[in-house]
Amino acid sequence: MLAVQLAELAEPPAGVDEALGLADGFDDALVHGLGRLDERRAAALGALAGALDGSPLGRPAGEALGKLTAGSVGDEQLAALAGARGALFGAVHDALLSRLDDALGRERDGWDGPGETEGVPENLLSGCRSWLNELAIAGWRGVDHDLVSASDQTLEAVLAEPRLRRLGVLLDGLAAELRASCPVATLERLPVRRWADLWARGVLLSHSAFPRGPAETVTGRLLPLGVDVHEHGTAVQVEVHGVLESPGARPRLVRTGVAAAKVDTIVGPAVWQLFGGHPVLMKALAERRGVAVEDLTLRDGHLLWDDSRARPDAAADPFATARLMLGEAVAPAVPPLDRHPARISEPVLLEGYTVDGTTWVLDGHRIEVEVDRLPSCGPLTPALVAASSACVGLVRWDGGAWRLQPLAVQATVKKKPVEAHGGDWALGATDPKVVKAVARSGDVVAVLRERAGRLLRK
Numbered sequence: 017m018l019a020v021q022l023a024e025l026a027e028p029p030a031g032v033d034e035a036l037g038l039a040d041g042f043d044d045a046l047v048h049g050l051g052r053l054d055e056r057r058a059a060a061l062g063a064l065a066g067a068l069d070g071s072p073l074g075r076p077a078g079e080a081l082g083k084l085t086a087g088s089v090g091d092e093q094l095a096a097l098a099g100a101r102g103a104l105f106g107a108v109h110d111a112l113l114s115r116l117d118d119a120l121g122r123e124r125d126g127w128d129g130p131g132e133t134e135g136v137p138e139n140l141l142s143g144c145r146s147w148l149n150e151l152a153i154a155g156w157r158g159v160d161h162d163l164v165s166a167s168d169q170t171l172e173a174v175l176a177e178p179r180l181r182r183l184g185v186l187l188d189g190l191a192a193e194l195r196a197s198c199p200v201a202t203l204e205r206l207p208v209r210r211w212a213d214l215w216a217r218g219v220l221l222s223h224s225a226f227p228r229g230p231a232e233t234v235t236g237r238l239l240p241l242g243v244d245v246h247e248h249g250t251a252v253q254v255e256v257h258g259v260l261e262s263p264g265a266r267p268r269l270v271r272t273g274v275a276a277a278k279v280d281t282i283v284g285p286a287v288w289q290l291f292g293g294h295p296v297l298m299k300a301l302a303e304r305r306g307v308a309v310e311d312l313t314l315r316d317g318h319l320l321w322d323d324s325r326a327r328p329d330a331a332a333d334p335f336a337t338a339r340l341m342l343g344e345a346v347a348p349a350v351p352p353l354d355r356h357p358a359r360i361s362e363p364v365l366l367e368g369y370t371v372d373g374t375t376w377v378l379d380g381h382r383i384e385v386e387v388d389r390l391p392s393c394g395p396l397t398p399a400l401v402a403a404s405s406a407c408v409g410l411v412r413w414d415g416g417a418w419r420l421q422p423l424a425v426q427a428t429v430k431k432k433p434v435e436a437h438g439g440d441w442a443l444g445a446t447d448p449k450v451v452k453a454v455a456r457s458g459d460v461v462a463v464l465r466e467r468a469g470r471l472l473r474k
Contacts, residue, residue, distance in 0.1 A: 022381035024119040025418045029111040035104045038064050042101050043212040049155025050097075051089055058085050064100055073100050089153050091145050098219035101212070106355035112413050113360055117347070120364065124347040127229070136179045143170035144187060144222040148215060156211060159200040167191050183221040185251075190214040213356070220353055227352050231315040236262035237329055238272070238307045238319070239337045240300060241363050242408050242423025243439040245287075245391035249280035252287050254439075256301070257363045257410070257423070259341045260309075260319065267345040269363065272297075272319035285445040287393045296326045301439030306332035317348025334424055334437065338365035338408050361410040366420065371402050376420065384419045386412070394438040395447060396422060403427040403434075 041060025045053060053061070061084070065077035077100040080093035117124055147167045154163060171191060174184040190211070197203055239259045246253040253275040260270045274297065276290035291298055300307045306329035313320040342365055350359070369376040374385050387398040401407070404425035412419050424437040445451050 021119040021121075022378055022383060025115065025383075026381060028416070029115050032108050032111060035067070035108050038067050039101055039104050039212075040209075042097065043208050046152060046212050046215065047156045047206060047208055049153055049158055050084055050094075051087075051153035051155075053085060061097070064097075064104070068100055068103060071103070073103055076100075089149065091149065094145075094149060094152055094219055095223065098216040101216050102220060102353070102356075105213075105357065106352065109350070109355040109357050109360065112357055113350070113362075116360070116362055116411060116418075120362070121343065122345075122347055122362075125349040127349040127351070137177060140170070140174050140177060140180060141183075141222045144174060144183060144218065146170075147187075148219050148222065151215060156194075156206055156208075157201050159194050159198065161195070161198045164191055164195045164198060183218065186214060186221065187218050189248075190218065213358070217353070229316040229349065229351060231313050233311050234260065234262050234314045234319070235310045235312075236260055236265075236308075238270070238300075238309055238326075239332045239334075239341070240304075240307075240439070241334050241338055241342075242410075242437065243301060243391075243394075243442075244361065244410060244421070244423065245393060245438060247283075247287065247391065247393070250277060252276055252278055252282075252290060254291065254301075254442075256297070256439075257361075259337055259345050260314075267341050268317075269345045269347045270314065270317055270319045272321045274321055284392045285394075285441050285450060288442050288444070291442070294321070294323045296323045296328060297321060298442040299328050301437075302441070302443040303328075304331060304333060304437065305329055316351050316354070334408055335365070335406060335426060335435075338363070357413045360413050361421070363408065363423075364411050364420075365406070365408055367406045371404070373402075374398075384417065386414075386419050386421045389421045391438055393441060395436040395440050396425065396438055397436075400427050400429070400434065400436050401425055403429055 038060075041057070042064050045057040045061055048054075048057065058081070061081050065074065065081050068074040068077055073096070076092075076096040080096035083090075083093050084097075113124075116122075147170060150163060150166065151159065167187065168191075171184060171188050174180045175188060177184070193207075193211070193214075194200065197206075200206065237260070238256075239261065241257045241259065244255045244257065246255065253273055255271055255273040257269070257271055260268045262268075274291055274294050276287075278287065278290055282290070288298065296307060299305065307326050308329045309319070309326045312322060312325055342363065347362070366376070366378070369378040371377075372382075374387055375382050376385055385401060387401055390396045390398065390401070401422050404422075404427040406426040407420070407422050408424040410421040410423060412421055424435070427434045427436070440446060441450075
């Protein structure tokens with residue numbers, strides 16, 4: 017439970033603002049291009065390198081800065097600077113997560129070292145680095161349609177390589193955002209940190225190996241806590257947060273998920289139809305059941321889902337799971353490349369609060385509630401959240417403060433107890449008004465599948 021320990025989250029750890037300020041200096045230089053550094057931006061990069069003096073990254077970052085100011089921009093220099101920026105955000109992530117773990121009384125596994133690495137085709141990685149280098153040299157203000165289009169052939173090849181799916185999706189998303197913003201020079205405001213995050217992560221992932229924790233095979237029972245739906249115009253992912261019980265081991269916090277491609281006309285409850293290939297998981301979410309799993313792969317806290325190795329188990333109330341098991345469940349270690357404040361999303365149970373608009377107050381301490389993150393494919397609404405008395409949610413760090421994203425709530429509506437979970441409609445909407453609205457608008461997924469079938473037959 018988050019309980020009365022909001023007081024411990026009132027102030028960020030020392031040094032967070034300073035570290036983020038150094039990263040902002042690098043991001044500003046990336047806006048205008050690393051190929052034409054002026055004195056002020058060179059000083060900002062110098063401050064970034066100086067902050068890492070004495071660390072393994074200090075010397076490479078300093079040497080990279082020297083070559084950049086001399087007009088030499090290459091893979092090694094950009095990798096060193098991306099690594100330096102990543103180290104700053106990693107330090108901020110670790111400080112924030114440690115503070116949150118202390119507030120929750122949560123135990124977390126330690127990172128045991130570099131773990132396994134995965135080799136991938138070097139020619140494809142080189143193509144990605146080449147395009148990222150061009151972006152860095154030109155700067156965001158120098159991005160035009162020609163520069164974005166230069167990535168098309170490489171991205172097509174990268175997306176076809178399963179081992180590079182993470183890099184391919186990231187760079188494809190960055191290219192899509194840049195293409196939609198072209199010419200960037202005419203924009204009044206830029207998503208500076210977001211684009212710099214994507215660029216730096218792309219640079220680090222475009223090297224031949226990256227650290228991952230060891231994989232293990234697990235058998236036991238997954239008790240879902242809630243569902244976080246990540247939805248975009250062309251893709252949707254259902255990420256399930258839960259507790260894994262395995263024989264002879266302490267309960268562990270885990271995540272699992274499934275994803276599907278889509279078009280932007282598939283929205284609302286219709287997105288659940290895209291996951292028909294995962295009936296066991298969907299049934300567990302809709303009926304609030306546990307899932308018995310056998311020989312699934314667990315790595316870095318992520319359970320690689322395989323519906324054929326799972327079967328529905330007995331009813332498992334997420335609120336009961338949260339009350340009984342969140343306090344003893346061990347959280348996973350975070351891999352180095354995933355250490356970023358934006359990644360923090362820790363499941364908690366919150367009770368006994370009062371509601372003041374989109375702010376909840378507990379023992380005099382306040383936390384903002386992110387009602388804009390409520391998925392359109394489930395029954396959770398801002399009104400239900402405002403009427404709630406208990407909530408299972410994710411604590412995040414966003415905009416310099418801790419925020420809560422509701423995944424499930426218990427509320428009283430018209431003097432009747434109501435419980436709503438983000439995955440309640442995984443087998444179809446249950447709200448009569450929503451069912452009627454869907455019936456009036458037609459089955460979008462069925463129509464698109466029928467049209468696709470016609471095209472394939474021609």
